Amino acid sequence: MTAIKHALQRDIFTPNDERLLSIVNVCKAGKKKRNCFLCATVTTERPVQVNVVKVKKSDKGDFYKRQTAWVLRDLAVVDAKDAIKENPEFDLHFEKVYKWVASSIAEKNTFISCIWKLNQRYIRKKIDFINVSSQLLEELPKVAEESVPSGENQNVAGGDEEVVDEYQELNAREEQDIEIMMEGCEYAISNAEAFADKLSRELQVLDGANIHSIMASEKQVNILMKLLDEALKEVDQIEVKLSSYEEMLQSVKEQMDQISESNHLIHLSNTNNLKLLSEIEFLVNHMDLAKGHIKALQEGDLSSSRGIEACTNAADALLQCMSVTLQPGHEMLHAVKQQQQRFSDLREQFARRLASHLNNVFVQQFIELEKGLINRSYYLSVPGHDQSSTLAQHSIELTLPNHHPFHRDLLRYAKLMEWLKNTDYGKYEGLTTNYMDYLSRLYDREIKDFFEVAKIKMTGATKEGKKFGLHGSSGKLTGSTSSLNKLSVQSSGNRRSQSSSLLDMGNMSASDLDVADRTKFDKIFEQVLSELEPLCLAEQDFISKFFKLQQHLSIPGTPMSDAEEVDGGTLSRAHNTAGLQSMTSENHMIRQMMIKIFRCVEPELNHLIALGDKIDSFNSLYMLVKMSHHVWTAQNVDPTSFLSTTLGNVLVTVKRNFDKCISNQIKQMEDVKISKKSKVGILPFVAEFEEFAALAESIFRNAERRGDLDKAYLKLIRGVFTNVEKVANESQKTPRDVVMMENFHHIFATLSRLKISCLEAEKKEAKQKYTDHLQSYVIYSLGQPLEKLNHFFEGVEARVAQGVREEEVSYQLAFNKQELRKVIKEYPGKEVKKGLDNLYKKVDKHLCEEENLLQVVWHSMQDEFIRQYKHFEGLIARCYPGSGITMEFTIQDILDYFSSIAQSH
Secondary structure: OHHHHHHHHHHHHHHHOEEEEEEEEEEEOOOOOOOEEEEEEEEOOOOOOEEEEEEEEOOOOOOEEEEEEEEHHHOOEEEOOOOOOOOOEEEEEOOOEEEEEEOOHHHHHHHHHHHHHHHHHHOOOOOEEEOOOHHHHHHHHHHHHHHOOHHHOOOOOOHHHHHHHOOOOOOHHHHHHHHHHHHOOOOOOOOHHHHHHHHHHHHHHHHHHHHHHHHHOHHHHHHHHHHHHHHHHHHHHHHHHHHHHHHHHHHHHHHHHHHHHHHHHHHHHHHHHHHHHHHHHHHHHHOOOOHHHHHHHHHOOOOOHHHHHHHHHHHHHHHHHHOOOOOOOHHHOHHHHHHHHHHHHHHHHHHHHHHHHHHHHHHHHHHHHHHHHHHHHHHHOOOOOOHHHHHHHOOOOOOOOOOHHHHHHHHHHHHHHHHHHHHOHHHHHHHHHHHHHHHHHHHHHHHHHHHHHHHHHHHOOHHHHHHOOOEOOOOOEOOHHHHHHHHHHHHHHOHHHHOOOHHHHHHHOOOOOOHHHHHHHHHHHHHHHHHHHHHHHHHHHHHHHHOOOOOOOOOOOOOOOOOOOOOOOOOOOOOOOOOHHHHHHHHHHHHHHHHHHOOOHHHHHHHHHHHHHHHOOOHHHHHHHHHHHHHHHHHHHOOOOHHHHHHHHHHHHHHHHHHHHHHHHHHHHHHOOOOOOOOOOOOHHHHHHHHHHHHHHHHOOOOOOHHHHHHHHHHHHHHHHHHHHHHHHHOOOOOHHHHHHHHHHHHHHHHHHHOOHHHHHHHHHHHHHHHHHHHHHHHHHHOOOOHHHHHHHHHHHHHHHOOOOHHHHHHOHHHOHHHHHHHHHOOOHHHHHHHHHHHHHHHHHHOOOOOOOHHHHHHHHHHHHHHHHHHHHHHHHHHOOOOOOOOOOOHHHHHHHHHHHHHHO
16 A cells, blocks of 8 residues: 555656645445545645545556545535444545445544544634544544654654655755755765765764853853842842831721711712602602692582683693502602592592582483473374374474584583593493483484384375374374384284285375385485484494593404393493403493483384385385495494494395395285186286386486395296296186287386396396297197198198109199199188188287287288298199199288288278
């Protein structure tokens, strides 16, 4: 291996100014053994660069060549595979992992040790040596030192420094000195041994001179030692003096410490005095209430604007004094306790006075608002009068009283209510309950009177009011709840007889329930909702501002409807709530107050809806559109408000009534019976579907709930189609095709005129059914007007179908030319016209006048007759060519027959 090392150094690395430090014979792991050498080298030029070089023999094997080189600083990991067991395998991690197998474990260990030393000396970035024995890295150099002869410059034992020193070059000065020395000797080059001996003799001379020089300097050393002893004595004297000075300074230090302690105590006293003054100023500034504020709290006028403002300022000042955050220990001061007790007494006294005054204000406002209701109720309860004329005579409009002045007067106390809510929640809660009690009674009377006026206006004259059960025995309008409860019982018990179906509507529209009545109902119902909406919104806004309950829109998780009733008990308060819980609690409190105050709104609306449905089931269409619009508007303002929730609940009832109306119409269609003695014509439910659709389109124009009407259309039209077919199958007087043709023609015309987009498929279906049954009726009624001629040509077509050529049919005995002429003579023009005249009379008896389809049917029959005529002419021309045989009448004659018959009738 040494010979290989020297050969590599000479042939490969010396030309590249590199020195070879270690070498290992390796082959790639897992492959066919092709040996190569990994060499660790350093450059001779500065800065030194350390490389790992792969060297292998040439293909011919006569010399070595350098194949790959890696810079040592790119080496990341050296993996020896196993730190315990001896293993020749090892990995070097450069830009990728190179796996090697060494020829011997000793070479592998020596190479890894060399890499480790070069890393320690030249490379700042430390290489990771894994699975390498620490013993190997530390002790291997010593073992190597013992095993290498001393004459080899100890290139291993001395570490990297010695390895590198084996090849250390002379620097420039050393070279210059050697040249001077060699120039002084003539035989320095010619006789190296003599030159070496001369240098040895000169070295011995110099060594002797050095020894004499050292011995000659002994006297001077003794003199130096004597001087050092004298210096030590001087140092001892200086130390004695310093000790005396230190004792003197110690007394001065004690005096200064006393002065410093005295100054510290003075400073501490001043600091304490400043802090005490600051605390006293804090308590005086923050816990002292002005006399004017105390007087306002005790005697301030709560009825005037100036007095209310003074009391509000005083209450805020008191709240600030009571809300001061005291430092630990302040509560133990007698003066602080006394002041806090005084503030508590003032707060309790003013809270009691404020609550009493606001209760009086509630009562006074309630009495003033109730006076106006007494006069209004008197005119509504006068016995023996037509209430409709009474309303007109005394100008009683369908309006709700305006509470704005009442709200305006109370809002002056809003800040004081907020103060009361924060300081004495019990009294605040009591005021809230009292306000709800007073207002709920007031609104009950106002709203019930308002709805009674609406019912009177809806029902019109007294006779109509009695008709719908709205009057008591004395002529007075009964309470909304009792009268409409009776109405709902009657309606549920006799739904088939009392609910207005499409069939009933046909008769009633001509008398009581015309378009004007429905328009009147629509306007009244819209006015009712338009009056309720601002009233509820204004009251909710007032409650929020007066009672300081913040409204929060669209709170996630808040239910849209809340049917819980407040039974007069105190409202619960959620203490120590924050964030979403506080927001939800305040919204819930507003809803509970609104439900208590307006507890009669939802029942009265339901009673009014029941009355409208009792008067005319078509009113449910108007109510569905109006209610949907108001619900949509209310939800855009606040989806969790009382108004939105209440109208949403009522909308469910309206939708049920609408669905029930549609179901009743379909039930009435199924129950329809037709006369067996008269012709059917246009069925009643078909005509009334047209009326319903026209009315619905006018009502639902631009409505939000168009989808509900579209679903109802689909249910109704399927019912109409099914029951038209059912009646047609049961008809005895009128042919089935006529019933189907006329009614589906009417349906098609209706859908075409109204252009209902969701019924486009049904419109096409109606047209198809009309066309199919028209054609069927024409073929059935026309039959075979030239019966013998038809039989003759059917025989001709049968012969052709059997394979007889058309031009040879005339040679058949039964179908010769003589037989054809005989059959044609039986149908002169006069007989044909007579048969068509009888057919016209028959069709006229079948068809109804309303649909005016006689001419359409007659024209279709004309086309069918001409088609048959052309068919016969074609057969004569093909089967009897050149015979000159023709019909007794022409197509023009047929056109004249049909025209003259139509004109004569």
